[in-house]
Amino acid sequence: MSICSRCSSEKVVYKREISGEKLCRSCFIESFEKRVRKTISKYNLFREDDRIAVAVSGGKDSLSLVKLLWKIERDFPEASLVAITIDEGIPGYRDESLKLAVDFCNRLGVEHHVYAFKELFKITIHEYMNIYNQAKKDFGPCTICGVLRRRALDIAAEKVGATVIATAHTLDDIIQTYLMNILRGDLPKGLIGVRSKEGPIPRVAPFRLTPESEVVLYAYISGIPFQETPCPYASYSQRDSIRRFLTEFEERHPGSLYAAISSLEELLMRQEKETAKKFCRVCLSPSTSDVCRACQILGEILRINFISPLSPTNK
Secondary structure, three states: OOOOOOOOOOOEEEEOOOOOOEEEHHHHHHHHHHHHHHHHHHOOOOOOOOEEEEEOOOOHHHHHHHHHHHHHHOOOOOOEEEEEEEEOOOOOHHHHHHHHHHHHHHHHOOEEEEEEHHHHHOOOHHHHHHHHHHHOOOOOHHHHHHHHHHHHHHHHHHHOOOOEEEOOOOHHHHHHHHHHHHHOOOOOOOOOOOOOOOOOOOEEOOOOOOOHHHHHHHHHHOOOOOOOOOOOOHHHOOHHHHHHHHHHHHHHOOOHHHHHHHHHHHHHHHHHHHOOOOEOOOOOOEOOOOOOHHHHHHHHHHHHHHHOOOOHHHO
């Protein structure tokens, strides 16, 4: 019979394959939250007087993060928490997640703001896809959405007076991003999800050492709601292929993701010390080229708005 490795309870809900540790519900929650606190401390992700803007999409990861930071923030009276949701304009999909985000933040009493692509960039992802399918544009929906969502978060965080942005990227997400950059021939230039002095508002990932599977379990046993509607543009994503590969590899070889992040980031820290910083000449954000990806895409969006049927001048 399985018993919890910590409290000897017989109601085991989780086994960590990498260590063989078996945990009951309460010991798992305690262990999960303790690891996130240690991650915050290890990388100095927050300061005692930060105004933390949490990127809340309405998915299980971001709702778990806002709940956990809400619990932690209560121990730091000089700090404050605000949730930000970006509405990309995807009918059906974003409607469900937006309602989940609004309801959950209201339940916790967390200040919450919603900013829309339409308001910030004059176009939604749905409108862009109508043009993309007709004209076969260079940027697919996931590229547009990802880059502009990052820019939208920066704008929103500045509007609410945030000093740091917290995202719900997990260990799996961090490794996926590193691998995607490598496969595109664009070697990572720094650590993802760690507070940096460069750029407008620093961006951190408290779940960066937490596997996706544990975030899912934490959300489930904590009663955090799940979004059921999949993104209609998920099939365009390159990340899905890498996610499936890494998930299968980790299942066969437990601990691979931890080994990967340790080795990769040791190399990145050495490289960061030797490489001169570059900045986008348009927005002054850290960039590997003269014009960052966000500004390149915004230039394309402006051109599309000017020449497309969506433009008031062409109606």
